[in-house]
Amino acid sequence: MGLLVLLSLVLITVSFRSTALDGAQGTAAAVLRPFEVAADRISRPFRDAAGWTRGLIDAKQDSKRLRAENARLRRQVILEESAVQENVQLRNQLHYHGPPRAADFDQVHAVVLTKPLNAIDQSVTIGAGSSDGLRLGSVVVSPTGGLVGTVDRLFSHVAHVTLLTDNQSAVTAMDLTNPTAVGIIQPGGGGSDVLVLDLVSKAKYVAEGDTIVTAGSIGTDKLPSMFPRGIQIGSVTSESSNDVNPFKNIQVKPVVDFSSLQSVIVLVPNK
């Protein structure tokens, strides 16, 4: 027992303070990967059945709501397509070089191998690594384009991704409707997926329902943001201010359901 405890403490120390064990851990994780994928495939039909049953209950009310939303979005798409075309033309005419956007990166699709095992853990492992072009700090998004997090530990064929809901995450973000309302997106705490858009001045106008996206690099900072501009983070669910806090209290509901991530897209620099 004493020997095993000592060995555990040595492992913690070495693993925490250096990268000496990373190679062995990466190899072992890669060995475990087929078993994890097999277990996932075996359990998926049962999970799908549960999801299907749950979906049936909500389907009727969802259908009505989605029809109305679909009609509204069709009108919005037509307006936005013309705006995008105009934007491209103007950029070309002005030779404008803005901050990098998600479209400027190559995409690496990866399966989510493991999810958080306890309430404290806010990370996932994915089945792509340095051999696929990933780098430390690579931005990870969901297949629908919502921000998931960043790669914080990298191995040859697997990587560890810290989620946006981790206490140590912080992303510069802005209100898409009012781009001057820029702040920092941080987890709201309490174990929920609610995020907080902090450091937004009271003078800025932010409304419920507004879309929050990554702000990317603002100005000509020597340390540019690792997040490309315009990745969707979520929508504002509540906004308030008081006399004590110099900034607005803005709560944001993330667009990504972090508990049901099956696959992700990692943005890597163009080859």
Added chain:
Amino acid sequence: MDGIKAALVLFVASLFQLAVLSEYRQFRSASIVLVALLSIALLRGSVFGAIAGFGTGLLLDTATLGTLGVTALLLTVAGFWIGRYGETTARDRFHAPYLSVAVVTVLYAFGLVALQFVLGQPAPAGLVARTLPLALLINLLLTLPVYALIRRLFPPLELGDRVREVRLLG
């Protein structure tokens, strides 16, 4: 033979934890691995429990690419302690697996918080305390089938096979 059986059981439990339970937020704090390990430790003793706990913890740390040794340390201590309890006062007591799972679920959760704190990582004790009742309930519910299955795989040892330093008096 018991070693191979324990390795297989704990490997399957770990895969189940990683592939199924971790999919659902409400089940995330529950741990079938912990329940299986404690059941094995109760039936096979402290040294067996400690070794099984260390191996299982290392497996989970590796699979989740977490800090190596954190889960291993907690599960080693849990396996040893409950194994010791199984060798001594818990013998043939009906409530032993439930009591073990309940106590270790609480200690494991706060042990993890303490380790995270020592390592300088976020250690939200309030969050853990809030998720603990549900984890406790699910772990206790899991104990019934898991312990029954593991008791079939690991039949209780005869009196002579148990540790020698423990002597029954009277």
